[in-house]
Amino acid sequence: MAQGIHEVVGVFDDPEALERAVFTLETRGFDRAAFSVLASEQTVEKTLGHRYRQVSEMEDDPDAPRETFFGHVSRLEAELFPAPVLAGLGWLALAGMGTGIAAVIAAGAGGLIGAGLGGLIHHHHAARLQEQVERGGVVLWVGVRDDEREALARAVLAAEGAHDIHTHVLAV
Secondary structure, eight states, rough: OOSSSEEEEEESSHHHHHHHHHHHHHHOOOOOGEEEEOOOOOHHHHHHOOOOOGGTTTTTOOTEEEEEEEOOOOOHHHHHHHHHHHHHHHHHHHHHHHOSSSHHHHHHHHHHHHHHHHHEEEEEEEHHHHHTTTTOEEEEEESSSSSSHHHHHHHHHHHTOOEEEEEEEOOO
């Protein structure tokens, strides 16, 4: 592979297809950090000083601001993680205080925090994807480290219906 950061680029018209592609790549050994999508419209405008009409303008722009893609599994973890952690802290408090009320309060707080966090992540995620679909699709960048990973990423993106699939190399 040539010097630089190699990324497979694909554009999805269907956010569910994007989710399936990322899930498939994760189950085939890709790290969550390998996936990014275009940042919100406001962030793009603030960072680049202009709006974009079509996502195709952003596909190969090394300055295009990005956000980590949080797939369904990641969003579910964010929603569910606080409850058991805070419940565990409550049980630790219970051991020191001799009352079960701390565990109940911590577990309840964990559930509420998790639900709130999950709702915020879901809303942000859905809004960002919708604004991109309206401008030609959702760009997914997949960082790859070798030719084998590149071929796998291309194949999975194609199988899930991505278009404009190509690889670019960003200077380091």
